[in-house]
Each structure stands twice: as structure tokens, then as C-alpha cells.
Amino acid sequence: MKPIAILLAVTMLFLFTVSVCASPTDPAAAGRCMTCHKEKTPGLYKQWYESQHASHKVTCMDCHGAEKGEADAFMHEGGLIATLVTPRDCGKCHTREAEEVGSSYHATAGHILESNDAYLAHVAAGEPVSILGCESCHGSKVIIDANSPNKLSRKSWPNSGIGRLNPDGSQGSCNTCHTRHTFSQAQARQPEACSKCHLGPDHPQKEVYEESKHGNAYYTNINKMNLDDDAWVVGIDYYEAPTCATCHMSATQNMKVTHDVGERISWTLRPPVSRNKDNWQTKRKSMKDVCSACHGATFAGGHFYQFDAVVKLYNEKFAKPAGQMMKIIKENKLLENPAAFSNKIEWIYWELWHHEGRRARHGAAMMGPDYTWWHGMYDVAQHFYFKMLPEARKFKNKELDNYIDNLLVNDPMHSWMLTETAKLKKDIRSGKMQEVYQKFFDQN
Amino acid sequence: MFERYKNFIHGVSGNAAGLWGVVLTTTSFVGFILFEVARLSGILTNTYVGLVTYMLFPALFIIGLLLILIGWRRLKKQSGRTTAELMKQRFGDNQTKAALFGSKVFTTIIILTLVNILFIVAAGSRMMAFMDEPVFCGTACHSVMNPEWVTYQASPHSRVKCVECHVGEGADALFDSKLNGLWQMVSVTFDLLERPIPTPVHQLRPARETCEKCHWPDKFYGSRLKRIERFKKDEASSVMFTTLNLKVNGGSLSQKGGIHWHVAGENEVRYASVDDKRNEMIWVDVRQDDGSFRRYTNKTISDAESNHEDSRILDCVDCHNRATHIYENPGYAVDERISRGILNRSLPYLKREGLKAVSADYPDKESAMRGIDNQLRGFYRNNYPDISRKQGDIIDSAVLVFQSIYSRNIHPEMNIEWGTYASLIGHIGDGGCFRCHNSNLVDDAGNTISDDCTLCHSILAYGSESSFKFIQPADSTDPNFEMHKYLRDEFIKSAGL
Numbered sequence: 001m002k003p004i005a006i007l008l009a010v011t012m013l014f015l016f017t018v019s020v021c022a023s024p025t026d027p028a029a030a031g032r033c034m035t036c037h038k039e040k041t042p043g044l045y046k047q048w049y050e051s052q053h054a055s056h057k058v059t060c061m062d063c064h065g066a067e068k069g070e071a072d073a074f075m076h077e078g079g080l081i082a083t084l085v086t087p088r089d090c091g092k093c094h095t096r097e098a099e100e101v102g103s104s105y106h107a108t109a110g111h112i113l114e115s116n117d118a119y120l121a122h123v124a125a126g127e128p129v130s131i132l133g134c135e136s137c138h139g140s141k142v143i144i145d146a147n148s149p150n151k152l153s154r155k156s157w158p159n160s161g162i163g164r165l166n167p168d169g170s171q172g173s174c175n176t177c178h179t180r181h182t183f184s185q186a187q188a189r190q191p192e193a194c195s196k197c198h199l200g201p202d203h204p205q206k207e208v209y210e211e212s213k214h215g216n217a218y219y220t221n222i223n224k225m226n227l228d229d230d231a232w233v234v235g236i237d238y239y240e241a242p243t244c245a246t247c248h249m250s251a252t253q254n255m256k257v258t259h260d261v262g263e264r265i266s267w268t269l270r271p272p273v274s275r276n277k278d279n280w281q282t283k284r285k286s287m288k289d290v291c292s293a294c295h296g297a298t299f300a301g302g303h304f305y306q307f308d309a310v311v312k313l314y315n316e317k318f319a320k321p322a323g324q325m326m327k328i329i330k331e332n333k334l335l336e337n338p339a340a341f342s343n344k345i346e347w348i349y350w351e352l353w354h355h356e357g358r359r360a361r362h363g364a365a366m367m368g369p370d371y372t373w374w375h376g377m378y379d380v381a382q383h384f385y386f387k388m389l390p391e392a393r394k395f396k397n398k399e400l401d402n403y404i405d406n407l408l409v410n411d412p413m414h415s416w417m418l419t420e421t422a423k424l425k426k427d428i429r430s431g432k433m434q435e436v437y438q439k440f441f442d443q444n
Numbered sequence: 445m446f447e448r449y450k451n452f453i454h455g456v457s458g459n460a461a462g463l464w465g466v467v468l469t470t471t472s473f474v475g476f477i478l479f480e481v482a483r484l485s486g487i488l489t490n491t492y493v494g495l496v497t498y499m500l501f502p503a504l505f506i507i508g509l510l511l512i513l514i515g516w517r518r519l520k521k522q523s524g525r526t527t528a529e530l531m532k533q534r535f536g537d538n539q540t541k542a543a544l545f546g547s548k549v550f551t552t553i554i555i556l557t558l559v560n561i562l563f564i565v566a567a568g569s570r571m572m573a574f575m576d577e578p579v580f581c582g583t584a585c586h587s588v589m590n591p592e593w594v595t596y597q598a599s600p601h602s603r604v605k606c607v608e609c610h611v612g613e614g615a616d617a618l619f620d621s622k623l624n625g626l627w628q629m630v631s632v633t634f635d636l637l638e639r640p641i642p643t644p645v646h647q648l649r650p651a652r653e654t655c656e657k658c659h660w661p662d663k664f665y666g667s668r669l670k671r672i673e674r675f676k677k678d679e680a681s682s683v684m685f686t687t688l689n690l691k692v693n694g695g696s697l698s699q700k701g702g703i704h705w706h707v708a709g710e711n712e713v714r715y716a717s718v719d720d721k722r723n724e725m726i727w728v729d730v731r732q733d734d735g736s737f738r739r740y741t742n743k744t745i746s747d748a749e750s751n752h753e754d755s756r757i758l759d760c761v762d763c764h765n766r767a768t769h770i771y772e773n774p775g776y777a778v779d780e781r782i783s784r785g786i787l788n789r790s791l792p793y794l795k796r797e798g799l800k801a802v803s804a805d806y807p808d809k810e811s812a813m814r815g816i817d818n819q820l821r822g823f824y825r826n827n828y829p830d831i832s833r834k835q836g837d838i839i840d841s842a843v844l845v846f847q848s849i850y851s852r853n854i855h856p857e858m859n860i861e862w863g864t865y866a867s868l869i870g871h872i873g874d875g876g877c878f879r880c881h882n883s884n885l886v887d888d889a890g891n892t893i894s895d896d897c898t899l900c901h902s903i904l905a906y907g908s909e910s911s912f913k914f915i916q917p918a919d920s921t922d923p924n925f926e927m928h929k930y931l932r933d934e935f936i937k938s939a940g941l
Contacts, residue, residue, distance in 0.1 A: 031930020035897045038906065038927070039871075054923035077896065149883065 029079045030059040036077070047181040063089055071144045071167040072151045083150040083157070084142060086166040090174045097174075100259035107171040109163025110139040120341055120350075131155060137197035139164030139173055162197070186227035189245045191218065198244075201355045203270075204375070208368035209244065217241035232257075235293030247290050254289050264290065267311055269361040272353040273319045274311050303367070309440040310364035310372060314357060316440070317413045318384050322352055325392050328403060334395045345391045352383045385417070412436045448539075452552045455534040459522075462515025468508030476501040476567060492583060498574035499584070502567040509560065581606040585632050588641070591855040592769050598852055601768040608657075609768070612649050639859045643765070645720050651760040652707070655767075659760075664694040664704035667902075667939075671911050673783040674775075677796035681782065681789040685911035687904040689935060703900050706758055713758040715880065718745070722762065722868070728880045728893065729755075740885035740893055763876070766867040773872065774803040774862050777849045787845050788838050791831065797823045798846050808856050816846050902935040 037060075038045040048054055066073035066082040073082050087107075091098025101107055112118045112134055121130040131140070139161025143153035150157070164173040176196075177188040187193055195206035209215040218225070221240035229237045233251045248264055251257045258264075264287040266280040277283060284304065291300035326349050329335060335343045341350070356379035363371025392400055407414050413436055416424055427433040453470070457463040479497040482488040520530055531540050531549060539548045546554075574580055582593030596602060601609075611621040624647070631637045668690045675681040694708030695701015706713050712731040718724040726745055729737040761767075772780070778798050781787045787794060801819035806812035820843050824832040832839065854861060871877045881895040897903065905913040906927075914935065918928035935941075 028926075028930045028933070031926040031928070032896070034924065034927035035903060035906070035931060036895075039897065049923055057923070057925070059926050 029065075030061045032077060032079075033060040033064075044181050051182045051184070053181075053183060058093070072142070074149075074151045076150075083152060084166065085175070086164075086168050086170045087172045087174055088166070088168050088170040091170075094174075097259045098170075101172050101174070102170065104172075104260035105262045106162045109137070110135075110141065110161060110165045110171060111163065112138040112140075123339065124341065135159065135161055137161050139176075141165040142167055185230075185232075189225075189227050189232065189243055189250065191215070191243050194244045201359070203358055203362060204371060205244070205362055205366065208362050208366045208371045211363075211368040211370055212366055214242050214367065218243055234290060239294065242290070242294075247287065252289050252293055255286060267308075267361075267365070269311070269358060269365060272323055272357070273315050274361060305441065307364045309437070310377075311361055312440040313437060314360055314377065314380065318380050319353055319357060321407055321411075321414075322349055322384060322388060325349075325388070325400065325403065328397070328400050329392070329395065332395075332397055332399060334397055334400070345388065348383060348387045348391055352380060352388060356380045356383060448548060448552055449556075451535065451539060452549065452556070455531075455539075455549070456512050456516060458519045458534055459515050461511050461518060465508045465511030465513075465515055468504050468511060470508075472501040472504035472508060473563060476505070476563075480570075492579070494574045494577065494579060495584065498567065498571045499580075502564070502571055505563065505567070576605060576607045576611075578606045581610075585628065587857060588632050588637065591858050591860050594852055594855075595769040595771060599768045599770050604658075604768075609654050610649060612653070617649075639857075640864050641858070642720070643865065645722070645761075648761065655760045655764075661694045661704055661708045664692050664702075664708070666693055667691050667702065669904075670901075671905075672779075674779050674907070675782050675789065675795040677793070677799070679792045681793070681795040684907045684909065685905040685913070686907060687911050687913075689902040689904060689939065691900055691902070691938070706763075707760065713880075714755050715758060716755040722765075723875060723879060725879055725885060728885055738887055740880075740887050740891075742884050743886055744884045763869055766865065766869070769865070770867065771853050771860070771865045772849070774849070774853075775799055777853065778802065778846075781845050781849065787842055791824070791835070791838060791842060792828055793823070794842065798842065802846050802850050803862060806850075806854075806856070809851065809854075812850050812854065812856075813847050816850060817843050820846065898931075898934045898938070902938055903931045904935060906931070 034045065053059075061079065061081070063085045064081045064083070066080050068080065070082060072084050073080050075081075087098045087101050118130060118134055118138075121134050125133070135156075136159075140156055140159060142159055142164060143156040144151055144167060145153035148154060148157075152159075160173050160176050162173060162176040163171055165171055166173075175183070177193045178184065179187055179193075191206060191209055198205035199207060210219075218241035224238065224240050225243075226232065226238040231237055231251060233253060234242060234246050235253060248261045249258055262277070262283075264283055266276060266284040266287065267274050268277055288297070288300050288304070291303070326345075329345065335346070337343050340346065356376060359371050360373075360376025360380055363369070363373075363376045389404060392404060408417055409415060424433065453466045457466045476497060479488065479493065479501070483493060483497065519534075520527065523530060523533075525533070528540075535549050539552075541547055543551075545551055578593075578596065582589055582596065596606070607621070611617050670688045670690055672686045672688070674684045674686065676684060691702030692704055693702040694704035701708050705711060710731070713728065714737075715728045716726040718726060724745075725742055727739050727741045729739050731737055756762075778787070778795055782789050782795065787798070789795070797820060801816040804815060804819070806815050820839060821832070824839055866872070866875060868876050868879070874882070877900065878895060881893050881899075883892050883895065886892055904915055905911050908914070910916075914928050914931045916932075918925050918932060922928065
């Protein structure tokens, strides 16, 4: 194709995009909105005024304008609007981003009501906690209430969880990360954007990041991060440190920015037993591409070599045996109370994988030594040996006892418990102990 | 004649009570005459002197007369003599000898009584007149009424006497007000009052009768241009303009009016509010053409709460609740002084620092004066030593202005702080107009009372850098383009241009 034809095509495409995105509604309507909201909600107005949206003439009705028939549409000061702005609305202009978000793991977070997490909050605490504790991160189904001023049920609004189930069928909420009404990319690129949810005893990504050299370098050089830059290519536009967004989403010299946060993640570290994700080799390659902006291939490769071994160690030494014990307990109907989480051993097992088990794995994934060991695998081991095993022994079940005895006697990873300290120390010094764990490196 | 008077007063001052009575009547009589002559001749100009001349002296005079009477009775009782015997003893035979018009004592008493009556009537009428003077209302109960006195003096009604609004016409109103005043005297004496004093919404005179002596609805026509200057908290205290074309007209039968529609012609609005603060409405009624009322009910208030019998017909003071005793908002007070040019904003961060100084918490007035002084001088000394040295006089005068803002609005002795007596005119937050014009009040059909900004005013500038920004054509690259265009079109349309 000749350059002139390309130019023409690009111009046509641009004009088309502008005509689609430019406000389809009566400009007077937005003028009215602003007049009143500048007085009534001056903060909201000022955030918008400073935003990229304002400088690109994206005004109130472009996002909040609703069409007849939409479930959450209501009349407000003579205009049909909707409070809720969904990824579908944002996608009118940000098409690619909306698609990526829609197919990401983030977008599925609202299905939490089916998961154990939500069960536990509902039974052990109660609905108010489920709403503010679980759903404000995960998002929940937006319920329409005809009596509510904005048609949204107060139990499901506010609702800015990342996997919000919207009345228009879309999933997710862009302002989870791009906080309204500034929708700043700089803000979404900072670790704090993620750490509203990714923190705490069960998934301390924020704490691990802060412990790591990456976090250390970021907080030292926060002013050099060039966070407002449009392209924000790591190694080019900034180079002092990566943030969460850098590794999981942002552009490199070889990759475009993605709004599918799972695209560079090779393991799922969430479930009781970790497994590689589909196409994990491609995803691993993508992540290594990010590393390569600052690190040599051997250095980056070395990290994954060490990290993978920790995950496998956790899987094989603790997660699978603990899971097997729970299976035997359930098959033999040993639990006293009928409800899930109504028996002590269920809480022990839960914390073993959901809390410390994840801490160890996340610590290893993101170079947080203390989270890998003291907050991580140390706690896993203590839970396993001195909470889970004694609790399991209480059932006095033959099959279960046999399983535990076999583990402690015949599994070289666990037989240390019945061995003399002096011999163990000797084995460590001689390297014999390490040979037991060599398999976790060999498989890589 | 003087000899006769001397003889008489010698006669009545037979004991301590009589003596004191004579001293009090004589000194207060002479004092009154002297003070009044001094005032009339312009020697005494102090406004408080009326308190002495018209309140203290007449009071002492009457007390003195009473004492003389008491003294005489006591004398009679103690001596056990008859009146005739006692009189002979006290005044001598010469004075009590019968004559054509009675004895000399008798004629003296008649003359003195006439003088007394004359004096009491004269002083009494002067006293009543003086009690109609603002200075009496403002200073007689000094500690309690001082905040109202201070704010009144700074208000647009400072040339209107208190009694013109607070006391109605006729004997009834006069009697009511004196009775009320008596109770106030008791409550001040025995400290029975609340601090701050709640606005006495039920004791106020009917506003329409009072206010409409000068401001009557037919007078509210056209619109009123209001240009407000606000200043940012930046180094230059940069100016921002908000210019409103207030649609204040009352309208006519054929034409729907503006803001004064509420009180114009046959229109009637009545409401019930949650409490006497009148901030939250339970319902609002609007009279329709056929005489029936359309009711807008507050859907956020449950029935149990809305069991409120009192309703009220909206009048002037429902919006103009602080037409005279105006307590300012600290930010607006500072802006107003800068706007009037009595604060010089060449001083860096004048608005920010001044506002900080006047709105801080101080235990009493003295520490406030000191605190404001310290805050400003300290700020310039530490951050702008050059200005502090060379422009000390500008800082001095700024300090005085900020201190006066504080003194006008804050009265620690009466627990009056910023915002104690909020104004209902216009709207700050959800107050003022938005008490009724909001989406919570709905009629049977679900309609609300419009809270559209341009219902009451066109907006010609809105926190803008120039005062008539929106009259200019809108600039399409400005983020505010749509608002600008909307407001410009609205003004052109509503002004009929």
C-alpha cells in the first residue's frame, strides 16, 4: 500500500473514532450537569476538570448518558442517565482495554458468591461484612431497585469491586483501578492502586512488594517514575523500579500494554495446590521480557528457577498431603459438625493453604525473603506439624493414622521428625539433605 | 422660697431613711438637669450617657421619694406622736400655722409634688423614648446582647431602630415588649438564659407587617446583578469571580415570577419543619389557582417523625433570616474585606493565612487577638523576612482587620462560634433554597420542586478569572465549553436579549 493510502486510511479511522466517541447527546445537557455539580459536588467536578477526559472533551453525558430501556436508567433533571458506568460504556472509546478486561481473571472476581470465601463471610460473620469486606474488592451483582433514586439497590451500590456484575451484562469496573473522576493512568500505575485489595494475611502482594528490592527502589525513586507518561515503556520512559503494573500490564519494548492482568502469570498461586496456567510457557516468556528491560537473561532465569522450586516444594511437601488428609477425613465422615468450617481442622487446613501457603508462594514469586520463609513456609510447617497432624490424630481413625505414619516414616521430606538432630545436621553439611529436594530443581 | 425648701427637707430627714431619700431625690434631680443640659448643649456626646440620664437618675429619684415616705412613717411610729404633733415638732409652729391656702408646709408639699409629677412625666417620657433607641437595647443588657449589637451595627439595617422591627405598633405591642423585657431582665440577673441564645423564631414580629413597611412585594421587579469576588488560597490570593443575575422579581398575575414569587400577590407557600431551626422540611404546600394546596412531602422522613402539628406560612424571614444580625462565614468574611480593599493582597498568602488565623479555636477574645497577631506576624517573619521588615505597616493593618473580623463574628462569652447562626439566604451546602428545592420532597405524582440552578439566577461567571466570562463566546477547547455555552444561552434567553 502506498504511504498516501495508509495516511488516508488512518485519517478515516481517526475521523470515524472521533465521530463515534464524540458526544452523541445534547451538549446543553452536560452544561447543566456541570453547572449544578460544580456547586453540589465540587470535588467530583474538579477531578474531572483536571482529567484527560476533560481535555479531550469527554463530558458527563458521554459516560452517564443512558438509553431508554436500560435497567438502571433514570430521569435526572430532565435527562435520562445512569449512575453506573460499566466497561461496556468505557469500551465505547477504550475498545481494546474493555475487551482485555472482559476476558481477564479480574473480571470473574464477582462470581465470588459461589466461592468458599463468601461462604465463610456469610456464615461466620454476616451479610454486612460480606458486602463491605468481600464484595467491595471482588464486586457483586448490581441489583436494580425501582425505589432507589438512582435505581441501584443500596446493598449493591457503592460497588466498585473489580469483577462487578453489571446490569448490561458486562463484568468488571474500570474505576476500581482508574479512580473516578480523574481516571488517572499515573494513579493506576502506582502500587497503591492494587493494594486496596492485594494485601493482608491471605495475599500480601503489597507487603511482599514493599519488602522486595523492587518496592524499595520504587519508593526511593518515586519522583523519577515518569508516571504520567503516555507510553510508559519500561527501560525507556522509566528505569528505576517496576510497579505492579509494570510487570503485569504495562508496555515493554516488545509488548503492548495489556489490561488482562493474568497474561504474564505462569503459575496460579491462589488454590490449595498451585498449578501452571494454560499456555504458561508463553506467559512466562512475556514476564521474562519485562525483566529483560533491566536484568540479563541468566539473572531473570535464575529467579524463576528458584521460585518454581518453592512452589513445587509447597505443593508436594505440604499442600498435597494436607489435602489428602482432608479427603480421608471427609470420605470417612469423621467431622463432628455438618457445616463446612464448623470444625477446627477445617480452619487449620484453610489457613494452611489460603493464608500462609499463599504468603510463602507470593513471597517467592516477588522476591520477598521474609514472606517466603518466616511469614510463609515457616508458618505452613508449624500449622502442618503442630496443628493439623495433632488435630487429625484426634479422630483415631486407622486409615488417617496409617497415612500420617507412612508420611513421617517413609517420606524423606518428613522423616526428619523421627531422626536424631546430629544426623540431620551432618546430612545438611554433607549435602545429603539437599538431595531430597533436588527434584524440585531438576524438573525445571 | 429656698429657705422654705431647706426647712422642709430638714423636716423630712428626721432619720437615716429620710436623709437618704432627700439626698437621692435631690442629687438625681440635679444630676438629670445637669446631664440633660450638657447633652443638649453638646458637652456630653457619649452614647451610653442616656443609660445614666434616662434610666439611672429617674430610678434613683423614685427610690428617693419612696425612702422619704418610709422614713416619715418610721419616724411617726417610733415617736408615737400624731401627724399634727410630729409636724409641729419637725417643721415648727410657723410652718404649720393654718393659712388661706393651707399651712406653709402644705403649700410646700403641693408645690414639690407638682414639680415631682412634672419631673417624673418628663423623665418617664424621655426614658420611654430612650428605651426605643438601639443603644438602649444594645447596651442595657451588655454582656448578653453584645453580639447582636455588634452585628446590627455592621448591618445594612444599622440606621433602622431595633424597635421598628422588634416592637410592633400600638399599646399591645408596647406592653408585650416591656413584659418580655422584664422577663429578660430576670433571666439575665439570675443567669437563666441559654448560651448561645436560640433564635426566638416564635417571638418575632410578623415579618410581612414589619419588613413590608419599607420593602413591599410590588417593589421586587426585574433582576439584580450580583458580582461576588472570592480569593484563592494561593500566594497571590488570586481573584475568582462569580457573577449572578438574580431573578428576584415577584411576578404578576399573568406572569410567573422569580424568587419573590413566594410572597407575591395571592401566592402562598406553607410548610412544616422538623424543628425550629427550619432546616429540614416535613412537607411544603403550594397554593394552586383554585385555592387548593399541592403538597410536597419529604420521602426521607418516616410518618412517625413527621407528626408535627405546627405549620407556617412562608414569609420574608424564612429566607432572609439574618437580614440584620449577620454572622459571616469566615472565608467569605476575609474575601469581603479583600474585595473592599481594606486588606491588601500584595501580602503573600494573605487569604490562606488570614483565614487560618480567624478560624482557629481560641478560648477567649483576648487570646484570639493575640493568636491572630502571632499567626500573621509569625508567618511573615519566618517565610518573608523582607516583607516583615519593610512592609510592617501593611501587616499591622491586616492584623487589625483580621482581629475585627473575629470580634464581629465570634463571641466566646455567649458560645457563638463560626456557623452558630447560619444564614438561610441563597445556599451553602443543603441549606437555604435547597431546604425545599430538593429531590426529597415529592408530590403525589412524584414531581419534585425544581432545584435547577438557573431557576433563580443566570450565571455569568462561576469561579472564573473574569467577572462576565460567560457573556463572551465559548471557547471550544476549554473543558468547560459545554457549561459555558449552556449558561450563555440561558442568560440570553432569560434576559430576553
